[in-house]
Amino acid sequence: DTAVSQTPKYLVTQMGNDKSIKCEQNLGHDTMYWYKQDSKKFLKIMFSYNNKELIINETVPNRFSPKSPDKAHLNLHINSLELGDSAVYFCASSHFYLDRAHGTQYFGPGTRLTVL
Amino acid sequence: GQQLNQSPQSMFIQEGEDVSMNCTSSSIFNTWLWYKQEPGEGPVLLIALYKAGELTSNGRLTAQFGITRKDSFLNISASIPSDVGIYFCAGQGISGSRLTFGEGTQLTVNP
Numbered sequence: 278d279t280a281v282s283q284t285p286k287y288l289v290t291q292m293g294n295d296k297s298i299k300c301e302q303n304l305g306h307d308t309m310y311w312y313k314q315d316s317k318k319f320l321k322i323m324f325s326y327n328n329k330e331l332i333i334n335e336t337v338p339n340r341f342s343p344k345s346p347d348k349a350h351l352n353l354h355i356n357s358l359e360l361g362d363s364a365v366y367f368c369a370s371s372h373f374y375l376d377r378a379h380g381t382q383y384f385g386p387g388t389r390l391t392v393l
Numbered sequence: 394g395q396q397l398n399q400s401p402q403s404m405f406i407q408e409g410e411d412v413s414m415n416c417t418s419s420s421i422f423n424t425w426l427w428y429k430q431e432p433g434e435g436p437v438l439l440i441a442l443y444k445a446g447e448l449t450s451n452g453r454l455t456a457q458f459g460i461t462r463k464d465s466f467l468n469i470s471a472s473i474p475s476d477v478g479i480y481f482c483a484g485q486g487i488s489g490s491r492l493t494f495g496e497g498t499q500l501t502v503n504p
Contacts, residue, residue, distance in 0.1 A: 281435075318479055320436070320494040333491055367435050381426060382492060384435035 280304050281385035283368050289391045290358055298353045298388045300368030308332075309351035310369040310382065311343060320367070326351055327373050358392045365389050399482050399495030406472055407503050414498040415466040416482035424485040425458050425465040426492070431478045439480075440467070472502045 281302045290296055302309065310333070311323040325333035326345040340356040351368060368385040399416045406412060416425070424443055428436035440451050442458035442465060449456055455468045465484075469476055482495040 318430075318497050318499075320481065320497075322491050325491065369435075381424075381438060381441050383438065384428075386435050387433075 281368055281370055281383055283385040283388050287389050291393055292358055294358050295356045298366055300351045300385055302349055302370040304370055306370040306372055307348050308371050308373040311353050312367040314365040360392050363390055363392045397484060397493050397495040399498055401498060403499040405501045408473060410472055412469040412472055414480060416495045417464045418484055421462040422484035422486055426483040427456050427467045428481045429478045436481055474502050474504050476500060476502050
């Protein structure tokens, strides 16, 4: 059983298009995240939701909009795609503890986005 | 913001050799995590450390949470070809802060 799943695995699209990536976790976690991994493999957090509430919103273009319909799902919608958006996007989830905020995070398999 | 320096950036070793990599931070962390990422996959948690001085093993892997809380190391003993991948350290600061990742160590094991 997949713990954190993402769809699609690969996404190839033209500049200017709008696309969405979906993430689901069946671990019973209450916090979910989106990360971007660039060509140099550097992992950088973009957003985090706890119980459907946005708690981390890094400096990303407002073309990126996360949506959390429930605790088990966190989707990422990207408007007006640009060449620089090409990267691998990872979803992750964790429990949120007061004394160890964000807990240990478990990652999905990633979505490789290529913008042509 | 917090920065993590991970070294070395890459390692090329022979099967059977031991490996050591480390991370240092400019500020204190309360939690250190070590992840491994294989090609086409997401990072997978290897070891989690929650207390300064803690030494934890997971099979051939051993990691330590530095006493100063600003560093951690990961050792892999008797490496095998399937150890190939990118190893990331990650740290969590005080309550409410996010996970910060190191730049990764690319490990290549020659049979």
